[in-house]
Amino acid sequence: GNSVTQMEGPVTLSEEAFLTINCTYTATGYPSLFWYVQYPGEGLQLLLKATKADDKGSNKGFEATYRKETTSFHLEKGSVQVSDSAVYFCALGRSETGNQFYFGTGTSLTVIP
Amino acid sequence: GAGVSQSPSNKVTEKGKDVELRCDPISGHTALYWYRQSLGQGLEFLIYFQGNSAPDKSGLPSDRFSAERTGGSVSTLTIQRTQQEDSAVYLCASTGRWDGANVLTFGAGSRLTVL
Numbered sequence: 212g213n214s215v216t217q218m219e220g221p222v223t224l225s226e227e228a229f230l231t232i233n234c235t236y237t238a239t240g241y242p243s244l245f246w247y248v249q250y251p252g253e254g255l256q257l258l259l260k261a262t263k264a265d266d267k268g269s270n271k272g273f274e275a276t277y278r279k280e281t282t283s284f285h286l287e288k289g290s291v292q293v294s295d296s297a298v299y300f301c302a303l304g305r306s307e308t309g310n311q312f313y314f315g316t317g318t319s320l321t322v323i324p
Numbered sequence: 325g326a327g328v329s330q331s332p333s334n335k336v337t338e339k340g341k342d343v344e345l346r347c348d349p350i351s352g353h354t355a356l357y358w359y360r361q362s363l364g365q366g367l368e369f370l371i372y373f374q375g376n377s378a379p380d381k382s383g384l385p386s387d388r389f390s391a392e393r394t395g396g397s398v399s400t401l402t403i404q405r406t407q408q409e410d411s412a413v414y415l416c417a418s419t420g421r422w423d424g425a426n427v428l429t430f431g432a433g434s435r436l437t438v439l
Contacts, residue, residue: 243424253433254328254430255417256430257429260425260427304428311419314367317365317366
């Protein structure tokens with residue numbers, strides 16, 4: 212079946228530290244992969260995506276590379292800011308009938324000054 | 325509209341009462357999802373609508389939960405005889421095509437508190 216496993220939190224980092232949040236997936240075929248971010252009190256927002264192997268999604272200094280050989284889509288940022296404090300969700304999407312999206316459990320990130 | 329709109333943003337109700345939550349998706353988006361997010365938890369899939377096809381109800385936790393989508397646009401999630409464990413944020417999302425993938429766009433959510 213389809214599933215997403217992501218690093219458990221919470222994660223606490225100092226400002227300007229390097230961030231990695233691990234995400235691995237299980238799926239047949241070629242799903243699209245996403246990172247969504249949820250700031251406190253808000254809904255989820257798309258952060259970045261990749262649609263095929265070796266694609267790199269990037270936005271707001273965050274990057275993730277679609278690695279089919281390791282079935283991974285790890286989120287990275289070189290220098291986090293306090294404003295990056297949020298919950299991050301890894302997800303995969305399938306182009307098929309029925310429920311198409313599968314989410315990880317979310318990783319809470321707190322960045323301290 | 326410009327985004328996915330949900331109402332009410334907050335709802336406090338008494339145990340045993342019925343509640344209705346509304347979602348207005350992005351114009352032209354044919355697929356619509358409902359998710360539930362309990363405090364500090366991940367997303368729980370509830371139901372999925374795609375065009376005129378029969379909805380995928382496989383995530384509804386009990387027969388107290390139902391949803392409909394009228395005219396392929398606005399959707400209403402109804403919870404009958406609410407229980408305290410129904411307290412959560414209910415998120416609606418619709419999908420559009422972007423750069424080769426179906427992408428979910430979420431509303432801000434409806435926070436339900438059952439006393």
